[in-house]
Amino acid sequence: MEEKPLTGFRVLDFTWVRAGPWAARWMATLGAEVIKVEWPDPRLAMNGRYGGADGGPMASRPPGVPPGPNSSGHFSDNNAGKDSVTINVRSAAGFDAVKRLIAMSDVLIENYSSQVMESWGLGYDELVKIKPDIIYVSMAGLGHTGRNHDYQTMGNIVQALSGLTHSSGLPDVEPAGWGWSYMDDTGGMYGAMSVLTALYHRRSTGQGQYVDLSQVAAGMTLLGPAFLDLDVNGRGSRREGYPAGNRAAWPGAPLVNNYRGQTVAPHNTYRTAGGGDNDWCVIACFSDEEWRALVQVMGSPEWAHEQRFATFAGRLEHQIDLDRNIEAWTQEQDKYAVMDRCQAAGVRAAPVQTNEDRVDNDPQLKARNAYVPAPHAVLGTFPLQNAPFTFSETPAVTDRAGPLVGEHNIAILNGKLGFSIEDIRAGYADGTFWPASVPIEPYLVAALDAHSAQGTSGHDSAGHESTVRS
16 A cells, blocks of 8 residues: 555644644545544533534534434544544653653644643743654644734634635625634644644754744735725725625625626626525626627527627626526526536536535535545444545545544553553543543443453554654
8 A cells, every 4th residue: 555645653632622623634635643632521622522413513412323422424524534542641650641742743733822832841942842843733822922922713714814704794784704614724734834834844864843833924915806806996895785696796896786896797696496594596797708608508588689699788787687697597496406507508507506415516626526425333324525635646535434532542551652452441441531520431341341251461562653754
């Protein structure tokens, strides 16, 4: 089997919520051994292990799956390809175990607020005493330096502070913000790039380093056109009366009927067959030639040959009637059929898609294996996001679901750190490797019993070796 790009590297994952796990997830996809250090206390709900309610478009727990620490499809996707070990960093034995893992790892990544790792005695100054060439990546919302570094943030706060929220919304109302947690995914990708850059530097120089990532600053990099517009043209990214709806309108252009910009017509989202909330297709004609092609696709109806639609200016002025007539055609057809017919004629068109459409029905994404099914002991076979890139020489695929909590405790605690099976059993009881207030997962006890029955008490001495690829 071909090696993946990061085969041979080990990453310690001290992340939670979305941005940090997303960064470490791509390290696993690229072939690194990613060990997620967890503490399965339900009060730490933001670790994302407990899936949302059954049903509904935002559910992360499939119907019929009981709630629990392994019930979240979102967590499984966010942590695909990782190993899980449960360690109480605040206990003496747990802290020692973590330090020994650090000594044999290449990267430590975390996205807590700036005080957390220091409070555990695991700030960068302490890490380099354990592993001089360690790469430490922090991903706090405002970074670990500066006057406001100790502010705590979530995705919506990061978006607002970066300026992204200000650039969104409808006319004459307050900014609405971008849906869901846009900066978690974007910040996660910046985190992954930071790890790769630091690994490249270490391979060239032998030096590890501290990467202090600010997700707010990462968000600001997405506002280049807005900054340029303000600097060159003296206008902000939001203007009073900015056009609503789906018609094209270049900010600052003369307005027709108070809200239509002189750029493209037709340009709208048109209802298609089915009549559901997401049964729509976008169509845009940027030239007279494209308009004439659309007329042919629609069967050259009589209304389309009216003089008022013959020129761009006419179509722009009469967009209400234009859109009404086009929609009379589109609403009789499936949205994908509209897209295919338009695109075949050189007319720009695309369907509005639900999550289900994207995962199950999109032919382009299917062709690129954008979503891959992976078996999971609790969730069943569940789709995972594959890498959005392919390499011709080194594979980079998502091929394993996220781990069960503590799934790799024996492999890591026994195989790498040398704890005996009875040491681990005692650690479950005394709060070192499992919270005393939380019923232990049966599969963890069964794994211990199976190893005891086999007489397995030793460990793999190779686990003490640090990774050799640097």
